[in-house]
Amino acid sequence: MHPTAAQAKGEVSRGITWLARSGYAARGVVYLIVGIFAFMAGIGSGNTVGTKGAIQKLLGQPFGETLLWIMVVGLVAYVAWRLTQAITDPEGHGTDAKGLVIRAGLVGSAVAYTLLALFTLGLLGSSIGGSGGSGGSGGDFLSGLLGWKYSNYLIYLVALVPLGVGIAHIIKGWKAKFEKYFYASEHVMKWVRPISRAGLIARGVAFLVVAGMLFTGGSHYEPTNPPGLEDALNALQNLPFGTFWLSLVGLGLVAFAIYSFSEAIWRRIDTPAVMH
Numbered sequence: 001m002h003p004t005a006a007q008a009k010g011e012v013s014r015g016i017t018w019l020a021r022s023g024y025a026a027r028g029v030v031y032l033i034v035g036i037f038a039f040m041a042g043i044g045s046g047n048t049v050g051t052k053g054a055i056q057k058l059l060g061q062p063f064g065e066t067l068l069w070i071m072v073v074g075l076v077a078y079v080a081w082r083l084t085q086a087i088t089d090p091e092g093h094g095t096d097a098k099g100l101v102i103r104a105g106l107v108g109s110a111v112a113y114t115l116l117a118l119f120t121l122g123l124l125g126s127s128i129g130g131s132g133g134s135g136g137s138g139g140d141f142l143s144g145l146l147g148w149k150y151s152n153y154l155i156y157l158v159a160l161v162p163l164g165v166g167i168a169h170i171i172k173g174w175k176a177k178f179e180k181y182f183y184a185s186e187h188v189m190k191w192v193r194p195i196s197r198a199g200l201i202a203r204g205v206a207f208l209v210v211a212g213m214l215f216t217g218g219s220h221y222e223p224t225n226p227p228g229l230e231d232a233l234n235a236l237q238n239l240p241f242g243t244f245w246l247s248l249v250g251l252g253l254v255a256f257a258i259y260s261f262s263e264a265i266w267r268r269i270d271t272p273a274v275m276h
Contacts, residue, residue, distance in 0.1 A: 020081040021264045026074025028260030030054045030116075031203075035253030038233050042247030048237070050230030055120050068124055075117040082110035090270040091181070105165065159214035166207030173200030178259075184266040192266070196259040202252020206232045 033054035040046045049057060058067045085091065086106035093099035172178060178196055182189065209232035227235075237246045 016081075016084065017269045019077045019084070020267065020269045022074050023078025023081045024260050024264040024267065026071055026078055027113075028257045028264065029058075029071065029074070030257075031253050031260060032257035033057050034229060034233075035250050035255075035257055038250030038253060039247050040250070041233070041237065042243045042245075042250055044243070048230050048233040048246070050228045050233075051116055052119050053230060055116070055123065059123055065124060068120055072117055072120050072124070075113050075120065079110045079113050079117065082106045082113070086110070101164075105168070108161065108165075156215065159211050161211075162207040162214070163211035166204045166211060169200045169204030169207060173197045173204065181268050182262070182266050183268050184262075188266065192259075192262045195255045196262065198252050199254075199256030199259040202249050203256045205249060206253070209235055 030051050031054075034049055034051060037046060037049045037053070037057070041048045055068065055071065058064060058071065061067060083106075086103045089099075089103065093102045174197070176193060176197055178200070179189065179193065182192070184192060206229055210227055210229070213227045213231065213235060233246060233249065236242055236249055239245055
């Protein structure tokens with residue numbers, strides 16, 4: 001291969017790897033904040049926050065605007081990596097029914113984090129993200145798309161998404177299916193493995209709570225404003241022994257953040273498969 005072409009391919013490979021690792025790190029920051037606040041709320045100190053609330057908490061810190069710009073870069077990188085995974089299929093999920101569902105889930109993840117990135121830009125006063133309200137430009141788009149009389153009944157269809165994601169996370173955590181994507185020594189995996197399993201299961205539980213709220217709430221929810229992570233955490237708090245469950249899930253979400261940071265460091269990024 002011509003040296004120039006080889007160098008160009010190497011640059012692309014490093015760029016893809018950077019996208020993936022910085023994206024996982026950004027996701028870790030979001031869930032670290034969510035988990036800490038959930039745990040603190042569980043022990044009676046403060047309130048829960050969702051992913052948008054986590055971004056808002058960052059803005060209130062010293063150099064908050066700088067932190068948010070870093071998060072925008074990380075979130076956009078994560079969106080780009082998720083779309084790359086869905087389109088080029090570097091993990092080999094395939095085109096059978098199961099593979100297509102997984103790849104559709106990757107696209108859904110990209111959409112969710114695109115909206116979070118737009119919300120972050122909104123907080124920074126960017127014209128792209130609008131005024132930074134809770135709906136954002138994504139909400140306005142959905143409102144136009146679903147603005148018909150009986151659209152609220154679509155909530156039952158919407159509920160299938162967190163239901164499927166929640167079950168997938170719990171299975172992935174229970175069976176430790178994530179291990180095949182890690183390049184790390186057994187010494188590292190001794191602590192990464194249990195923390196990652198706890199984190200995936202905790203996030204799965206949170207998604208199941210969201211699905212349960214959608215199924216039981218039915219037409220009381222709007223497709224443009226379904227319950228999110230913060231609502232799920234608040235719902236946990238209202239259960240018998242709710243403070244215990246909320247604290248436990250909060251710790252689990254911190255574990256999920258550590259899992260995300262571990263992916264940022266040790267995950268196998270199969271760039272040759274992406275560029276084939």
